[in-house]
Amino acid sequence: MAKMKIKAKEKDGVVKVKAMFRSLMADKEEAEKKKIEAEYITHIIGKANGKVVFEATTSGFMAENPLIKFSFTGAKKGDELEFTLTDNHGKTKTGKKKIK
Amino acid sequence: MERRKFLGMGLVAAAAILAPMTKLNAVNFREAKPKAWEIEKSVDAIKGMFGDGELKTTDKIKFTAPKLAENGGSIPITLSSDLDIETIALFQDANPRAATVVFSVPEGQKVDYSFRIKMRQTALVTIVAKAKDGTLYTLGKEIDVSIGGCGG
Numbered sequence: 001m002a003k004m005k006i007k008a009k010e011k012d013g014v015v016k017v018k019a020m021f022r023s024l025m026a027d028k029e030e031a032e033k034k035k036i037e038a039e040y041i042t043h044i045i046g047k048a049n050g051k052v053v054f055e056a057t058t059s060g061f062m063a064e065n066p067l068i069k070f071s072f073t074g075a076k077k078g079d080e081l082e083f084t085l086t087d088n089h090g091k092t093k094t095g096k097k098k099i100k
Numbered sequence: 101m102e103r104r105k106f107l108g109m110g111l112v113a114a115a116a117i118l119a120p121m122t123k124l125n126a127v128n129f130r131e132a133k134p135k136a137w138e139i140e141k142s143v144d145a146i147k148g149m150f151g152d153g154e155l156k157t158t159d160k161i162k163f164t165a166p167k168l169a170e171n172g173g174s175i176p177i178t179l180s181s182d183l184d185i186e187t188i189a190l191f192q193d194a195n196p197r198a199a200t201v202v203f204s205v206p207e208g209q210k211v212d213y214s215f216r217i218k219m220r221q222t223a224l225v226t227i228v229a230k231a232k233d234g235t236l237y238t239l240g241k242e243i244d245v246s247i248g249g250c251g252g
Contacts, residue, residue, distance in 0.1 A: 025218070029196055055204040056213075057129035059137060061195045063174040063216035070213045072206075 006097035008081050015075050015099055017046070017054070020067045021085060027060025041066065043086040048075040048099070060088075075099055129202045137199050142191040142226050145198035149189060150228060150236055158237040161188075161211070163227050165243055172245040174216045177225075179203075181211040184232040188213075194223035194245070219245050 003022040008015055023041050031038040038060070046054030053072040075081070077099055085093045129136075129149070136148030146155070164178040172194075179188060188211055189202040200217050211229070219225075226240040 027196070052206045053209060055206060057202045057204075059197065059200055061192070061197070061200045061218050063218050066215060068213065068215045072209050074208065 004083060004085070004093070004095040006081060006083060006095060008097055008099040010075065010077050010099050013076075014071050014073055015048070015053075015081075016069070016071045017081065018067070018069050019046070019083060020065060021083075022065055023087070025060050025062050025064050025066060030060065038088060040088050041085050042088055044068070045084045047082045047084075048072070048079055053081075054083075129204075137197060139198055140196060142193050142198045142224070145191050146189075146226065146228050146238075149199065149202070150187075150230060153234070153236045155228065155236050155238040158183075158229075158239060161185075161227060161229055161237060161239055163239055163241060165225065165241055168244040168246065169219065170246055172219045172221070175219055175243060175245070176214065176216050178214040179211055179227065180213075181229070183211070183229070183237070185211050185229045185237075186232050188227065188229040190217065191226045191228065192217070192219055192223050194219040194221050219243065221245055 005020045007018045021041060023039065025040045026034065026036060026038055027040060028038050040060040041058050044056045044058065045052060051074065054070055079099045080096055081099055082094060082096045133149055136145055139145040139148055160183050161179065161181040165175065169175045177190065185205050187202060187204050190200045191198045192200055201215065203213055205211055222242065222244045224240050224242050226238060229237045231237065
C-alpha cells in the first residue's frame with residue numbers, strides 16, 4: 001500500500017507539516033476506466049506525543065498522491081510525528097518522522 | 101505483592117476509562133456516516149453529514165482555489181480560519197459522489213490545510229464547517245475546469 005513522505009519543521013512553537021502519501025486515489029468509476037482495482041485512502045490520522053494533531057476522512061476524489069500541508073501547535077523539536085493511513089480495503093500503514 | 105496487584109488493576113481500570121475519552125476526538129466519518137459518502141448532490145450530502153441545521157454564510161473562513169483549473173486532476177485548495185472549528189468538510193458537484201474530504205480539527209488546533217482535489221467538470225465547491233458551539237458555516241466557489249480530472 002501507500003508509501004509516505006513526511007516533512008515537519010518547528011518554528012516559534014508552530015510545527016509546519018508537509019506530508020505526501022503515495023496512492024492512486026482511484027474511485028470506482030476511475031478504476032473501471034483504467035482497468036485497475038479501486039484503491040484510495042479513506043482515513044488519515046496524525047499524532048504527536050500521543051495526541052491527535054491531524055485527522056481527515058478522505059474519498060477517492062482527492063488528487064492522486066495526496067499532498068497535505070498543515071500546521072499545529074503543542075510539539076517541539078525532536079518529538080515524533082506519526083501518521084496512520086487506512087485504505088478502502090481496510091489495510092493500515094504507519095509512518096514516523098522526527099520533527100526538525 | 102497483593103498491593104502491587106491492586107495498583108496494577110487500578111491502572112488498567114483508569115486506562116479503560118480514559119481510552120474512550122481520547123477516542124472522542126477521533127471520528128472516522130466513513131464509519132460514522134457511511135451513507136453520506138454515497139450521495140451525488142452536495143446539498144443532500146451536507147444534510148447527511150451535518151444534519152438539517154441552518155447554514156450561515158461566512159467570510160471568516162479563508163478558502164483559496166483557482167478560478168480556472170487547467171488540470172482537473174489536481175486542483176490546489178487552501179482552507180484557513182481563526183474560528184473554533186470542530187469539523188470542516190469539502191463537497192463538490194463534479195464527481196459521482198459529492199463528499200470529498202472531512203477534516204476533524206483536534207482540540208486546540210486551528211484550521212490550516214492545503215490539499216488537492218480532482219474534479220471532472222466545472223462545478224460549485226462548497227465548504228461546510230461546524231463550530232464548537234454547533235453553528236454551521238458555509239461558503240462556496242465555482243471552479244472552472246478545462247480538462248476532466250477522473251482519468252477522462
